[in-house]
Amino acid sequence: METRSRAFYLLAGFFTLFLIFLYGPTLTIGILSFQGPRGGLTFPMNGVSTHWFAELFQQQAVGDIWGAFRRSFALGLMVMVSTLFVAVTAGLAFRKKFTGSGVLFYLAITSLVIPSILISLGVGLIFNQLGLKVHWATSGFGSQLTWTLPFGLLIMFAVFNRFDKSFEEAARDQGATPWQTIRFVILPIIAPSLIGVGLFGFTLSYDEFARTLLTAGSYNTLPLEIFGMTTNVTTPVIYALGTLTTLFSLGIIVVFLLLVWGMGRRRARRGSDAGQGL
Numbered sequence: 001m002e003t004r005s006r007a008f009y010l011l012a013g014f015f016t017l018f019l020i021f022l023y024g025p026t027l028t029i030g031i032l033s034f035q036g037p038r039g040g041l042t043f044p045m046n047g048v049s050t051h052w053f054a055e056l057f058q059q060q061a062v063g064d065i066w067g068a069f070r071r072s073f074a075l076g077l078m079v080m081v082s083t084l085f086v087a088v089t090a091g092l093a094f095r096k097k098f099t100g101s102g103v104l105f106y107l108a109i110t111s112l113v114i115p116s117i118l119i120s121l122g123v124g125l126i127f128n129q130l131g132l133k134v135h136w137a138t139s140g141f142g143s144q145l146t147w148t149l150p151f152g153l154l155i156m157f158a159v160f161n162r163f164d165k166s167f168e169e170a171a172r173d174q175g176a177t178p179w180q181t182i183r184f185v186i187l188p189i190i191a192p193s194l195i196g197v198g199l200f201g202f203t204l205s206y207d208e209f210a211r212t213l214l215t216a217g218s219y220n221t222l223p224l225e226i227f228g229m230t231t232n233v234t235t236p237v238i239y240a241l242g243t244l245t246t247l248f249s250l251g252i253i254v255v256f257l258l259l260v261w262g263m264g265r266r267r268a269r270r271g272s273d274a275g276q277g278l
Helices: 006-032 051-056 065-093 101-112 116-129 139-161 166-173 178-189 191-206 222-232 237-277
Strands: none
Touching (some): 006 237, 051 237, 065 139, 065 178, 065 191, 101 139, 191 237, 222 237
16 A cells, blocks of 8 residues: 655645635634624534524615625626627637737726726726716726726637637638627637636626725715625624625536536537437
């Protein structure tokens, strides 16, 4: 029987500590959210119940939890669609070199290295100077795109860099127009990557705090609402909210993964049917 070296156990222990550091806070919040009606914000727990989850669906003395959730969800969808559209069209455009392409690329991803709070401040100031209303659906939307678009662009550039152009050549040989080639050849092949870009766009927007802080206007998104609750809520209801939002995010990821899995199964089925037809 092969014996493990001391280095193996040291690395395994380090990895275990890393996992505890990474997921420990989330698990702690999840556990504390099941406190009894008289429970507090710290251990030891005072009973076990789902009381604080039920409280979320009652009229809250402070804040607008469900309004903030609807705004974050709508904003996430807007950012996801915009990120997908721009990333795909830019990916197609950058397949050929054009004047200024390098400068444009670096300008597009520069916002990743600028502090998020400065982006938020800058966008808010621009809207104020132009006499436009600072609102989560306008200035907040634009601010968040500076965060999601660079990720979408980098993913699509990597995808198109590995794309086999022989598929397009075969489509053109069969008389397909450029639009038909994109619709029936390119998009189906890169569909799993499109789902990944959409997932990035939605989740990055849904959880974004800093770039929304000074651009949301009078109505909070969910991250801003949760931050506000930390200053005046002294019950585990905030933990229950954190647990539900975490489960919602995980659910979104599972849905996207199921979409990728389903598309892979459908593609494999079509391939087997075509093979049988031959």
